[in-house]
Amino acid sequence: MTPVERTGDAAQDARVARTRADVSRVALKVLTDEGTDALTHGHVAELAGYSKTTLYTHWPARVDLILLALDAIGEMPHQDPTGDLRADLIGELTFFRRAVLDYRLDQILAVMAQWASVDEMARVRDQLNTEAQLPIRGMLAAVFDGVELEAAISMLAGVVACPTIMFGAVPEDDVIEAAVDLVLRGSKRKRPS
Amino acid sequence: MTPVERTGDAAQDARVARTRADVSRVALKVLTDEGTDALTHGHVAELAGYSKTTLYTHWPARVDLILLALDAIGEMPHQDPTGDLRADLIGELTFFRRAVLDYRLDQILAVMAQWASVDEMARVRDQLNTEAQLPIRGMLAAVFDGVELEAAISMLAGVVACPTIMFGAVPEDDVIEAAVDLVLRGSKRKRPS
Numbered sequence: 001m002t003p004v005e006r007t008g009d010a011a012q013d014a015r016v017a018r019t020r021a022d023v024s025r026v027a028l029k030v031l032t033d034e035g036t037d038a039l040t041h042g043h044v045a046e047l048a049g050y051s052k053t054t055l056y057t058h059w060p061a062r063v064d065l066i067l068l069a070l071d072a073i074g075e076m077p078h079q080d081p082t083g084d085l086r087a088d089l090i091g092e093l094t095f096f097r098r099a100v101l102d103y104r105l106d107q108i109l110a111v112m113a114q115w116a117s118v119d120e121m122a123r124v125r126d127q128l129n130t131e132a133q134l135p136i137r138g139m140l141a142a143v144f145d146g147v148e149l150e151a152a153i154s155m156l157a158g159v160v161a162c163p164t165i166m167f168g169a170v171p172e173d174d175v176i177e178a179a180v181d182l183v184l185r186g187s188k189r190k191r192p193s
Numbered sequence: 194m195t196p197v198e199r200t201g202d203a204a205q206d207a208r209v210a211r212t213r214a215d216v217s218r219v220a221l222k223v224l225t226d227e228g229t230d231a232l233t234h235g236h237v238a239e240l241a242g243y244s245k246t247t248l249y250t251h252w253p254a255r256v257d258l259i260l261l262a263l264d265a266i267g268e269m270p271h272q273d274p275t276g277d278l279r280a281d282l283i284g285e286l287t288f289f290r291r292a293v294l295d296y297r298l299d300q301i302l303a304v305m306a307q308w309a310s311v312d313e314m315a316r317v318r319d320q321l322n323t324e325a326q327l328p329i330r331g332m333l334a335a336v337f338d339g340v341e342l343e344a345a346i347s348m349l350a351g352v353v354a355c356p357t358i359m360f361g362a363v364p365e366d367d368v369i370e371a372a373v374d375l376v377l378r379g380s381k382r383k384r385p386s
Contacts, residue, residue, distance in 0.1 A: 035307060035308075035310065036307055037255075062230070106306050106309075107306070107307060109303075109306070109358055109359065110302075110303040110304070110306040110307045110358075111303070111307065113299050113300070113302070113303040113357075113358050113361070114228060114229055114300060114303040114304065114307070115228075116299075116361050117228065122361060125359070125360070125361070126360055126361075129359040129360060133359075146371075147365070147367045147368045147370075147371045148371045148375065150364070150368050150371070151352055151364075151368050151369075151371040151372035151375060152372075152375065154351050154352045154355040154356055154364065154368070154372070155348035155349070155351050155352055155372055155375070155376075156348070156351075157351060157355045157359070158347050158348050158349075158350060158351010158352065158354060158355050159344055159347045159348055159351065161351060161354070161355055161358065161359075162347040162350045162351045162354055162355075163347055164306075165302055165303075165306050165354065165358060166302065166318070166322040166326075166350070166354075167318070167319055167322060168306070168309050168315060168318070168319075171343070171344075171347065172340070174340045175340045175343050175344050175347070176344075177340075178339075178340040178341045178343070178344040179344035179345075179347070179348055181379070182341065182344060182345065182348070182375075182376065182379035182380075183348075183375065183379065184379075185378065185379040185381075186374070186375035186376065186377075186378040186379035187375075188378075
């Protein structure tokens with residue numbers, strides 16, 4: 001391989017990476033603003049300023065477009081731990097509620113659940129949700145373990161996720177606080193000082 | 194209107210009702226077995242043995258087909274209350290878990306969340322979820338009220354719904370039991386004897 005060819009490859013790689021980043025960002029915007037049904041090759045191509053052929057070449061199936069959109073989800077914002085478990089849990093759930101509204105996590109969760117029969121989607125979903133739960137898992141591990149820890153994580157995630165998915169509404173501050181207090185009162189282990 | 198015409202109308206009404214029931218059942222089966230993307234007029238018409246034209250006449254949009262599928266969801270099975278709050282809550286969550294598997298509630302919840310920008314879908318979703326939560330709301334009302342009651346309902350629903358939606362997995366018995374115990378330990382009100 002000659003240096004010229006290497007330069008050509010590098011330029012080509014950069015172009016592909018730029019296209020991927022552009023299309024990914026637009027696809028996520030379509031998904032959250034307009035819903036899954038609007039996430040078609042034609043619509044995304046038009047908004048991103050690429051040809052439909054380019055999109056079909058790199059991402060032939062609709063599930064590829066959805067996976068590409070999920071790629072654009074950045075790091076979710078999390079509560080910086082203060083050491084006060086109650087405040088940290090409330091803060092983390094408040095960040096989760098904010099992310100539901102800002103990133104339309106109800107739509108993202110729904111579309112991932114719906115395409116989970118595709119292995120790659122199940123993998124991406126599990127990874128995104130595992131990462132998203134890491135901070136709250138770490139906090140709750142101070143006072144729970146085993147099946148209680150698993151239950152407490154689902155319960156606190158549920159306080160935000162259930163009304164979101166089931167009623168399209170996020171919980172008020174006082175419901176989040178009540179949930180955290182309920183979980184902490186139910187812990188058999190003493191809080192670390 | 195003459196008697197003959199009334200007979201004709203009645204026969205016509207019966208035919209429409211039968212068509213609706215047939216198509217509704219098939220549409221729900223497609224939705225749960227194959228997912229939303231398979232829920233097209235052509236596919237449902239073929240499986241139900243009606244013409245595509247008939248389907249388009251009665252249910253012109255795809256969201257109409259989805260709403261029709263949701264029509265076929267019958268009464269969800271619920272725990273018969275025994276008076277033992279802990280046992281009743283565990284029983285109810287176990288029924289919920291069974292329903293998730295039998296009716297693919299993860300897919301149903303996902304598709305309702307996804308189409309909730311359509312007013313009629315939001316209405317149907319709110320109604321289905323409100324009805325589904327009634328028994329557990331009644332049970333928890335014995336030991337909680339106000340924001341604590343709302344929090345406890347979302348938390349116990351979350352123990353089944355969160356792993357379902359987020360990881361495509363239902364909780365084991367011991368996680369359900371841990372969640373119920375955690376909530377009951379957290380209740381400030383004495384259990385009614």
